[in-house]
Amino acid sequence: MGRRVTQRDIARMTGVSQATVSVVLNETGTVRIAPETRQRVLDAIRATGYVADVVGRRLADRSNRILGVFTYEPVFPSATADFYHPFLVGIEQRAEQLGCDLLLFTSGPHRMRLADGCIVLGRSIGRDELARLVAEHHPFVSVGRRDSPDVPYVGADYGAATAALVASAVGLGHRRLAYVGTGGPAESHLDRLRGFADACLAAGVFATHEPRRDDTLTDAVRRVLAAGVTGIFLEEPADAAELIAALAGHGRDVPGDVSVVVLGEPTRAGATPPPFDVTRFRTPRREMGWQAVDRLTEIVGGGSGSDTASRQTLLACELVPGETLKSASASKEST
Structure with a gap:
């Protein structure tokens, strides 16, 4: 089969349920299985070389799977x-x-x-x-x-991944960076912001957090550009296309004038993809x-x-x- 044989495979081969295969494997007496059915399952197990997972067997001893x-x-x-x-x-x-x-x-x-x-x-x-x-x-x-x-x-480890991308930006000469996003309260967002802030502090570069209140990305971009930012770290990757468009609206090219890094994958289905292969990390x-x-x-x-x-x-x-x-x-x- 090219992969590990599972109980589901045995069930499909023998025309029984996965629960029946489990009963045969674990030799439980609580459920009666017809002798011919039991033998058919055992023959399939031998023919395929199926080996039960140790962790799964331990779980079976204590639970209903x-x-x-x-x-x-x-x-x-x-x-x-x-x-x-x-x-x-x-x-x-x-x-x-x-x-x-x-x-x-x-x-x-x-x-x-x-x-x-x-x-x-x-x-x-x-x-x-x-x-x-x-x-x-x-x-x-x-x-x-x-x-x-x-x-x-x-x-x-969102914090470590974000810090590594900050280190890459600093290594390329960026000295004024911005984090655009909520920064919380979800732990996944807190970790990203903490990794960004700690890495910027350790590198001795300017860092600002633009939390995007209730306004648009265009307003957020205006504020970070006014601070002289040359690298933007975007918390929500689904906003990447909108961010790049907002930068263009302010006369800034990506990455010629401003670099953009996104922190993970889009969390909203159907998000408009950015016009570039964006620098990021993969969760x-x-x-x-x-x-x-x-x-x-x-x-x-x-x-x-x-x-x-x-x-x-x-x-x-x-x-x-x-x-x-x-x-x-x-x-x-x-x-």
């Missing part, structure tokens, strides 16, 4: 380009490998106990809600870093979903992953050079 996914905001993808799609792909792929079923919750967290454990997904999750989940001792893992020592999560979204499933199965299984310190993981983001971060000339720095 049902993992929940609870979303605190609308995340079900409307297109493959949707921001949340890779997270869900990673979750689904790893759950399939482990022989687990997924249960999507949309009506409220009070129903999470229908699953053995739950993956929570969303940019903004209230601290009170997270504290309640911890207090109830129901196994869960957050996709995304959370500001709580008790919350297990798999997140992206390891599929890997985050995948590892969240692994972390959850460890917690459910009571393994080493039940220790809080080992359950909080940040994955590195991949830097994408792009075409919009270029050298800053002396004349631009003096504007």
Whole structure:
């Protein structure tokens, strides 16, 4: 097959459900399987060389192999380009490998106990809600870093990725930089702004934060240009095309006059793509979903992953050079 054989593959080959394959593999006596059906499954297992995943088997000893996914905001993808799609792909792929079923919750967290454990997904999750989940001792893992020592999560190291891009800009001669975006309250935005501010401070360069109140990007651009900024770090990549157009409206070329860096991927489906390959970083979204499933199965299984310190993981983001971060000339720095 060119990939690892899963329980779903065995089920398709033998014409039974994945649950039936699981029962045969785990030799449980609680469910009766017809002898000919059991033999058909065993023959397929031998023929394909299927090997059960150790973590999945440990989960099976303690649970019903049902993992929940609870979303605190609308995340079900409307297109493959949707921001949340890779997270869900990673979750689904790893759950399939482990022989687990997924249960999507949309009506409220009070129903999470229908699953053995739950993956929570969303940019903004209230601290009170997270504290309640911890207090109830129901196994869960957050996709995304959370500001709580008790919350297990798999997140992206946005701060380090942003700092690395600041270092690239400084290395190209930029000495006046701006961060355009909210900078919070979501941890993913806080991390980006913190990485930007710390890197600028360490490099000894001018930094300003333009939070974009209720006005347009054109107004934000006017303010940062008045401050002599030659490099703009944009929090929401979906606004990249609008930002570049706003700079053009002020007579500034990208990247000839002003460099632009975007911090991740667009979070709004259908965003207008910019006219350039923008310098950015790539969030390891599929890997985050995948590892969240692994972390959850460890917690459910009571393994080493039940220790809080080992359950909080940040994955590195991949830097994408792009075409919009270029050298800053002396004349631009003096504007």
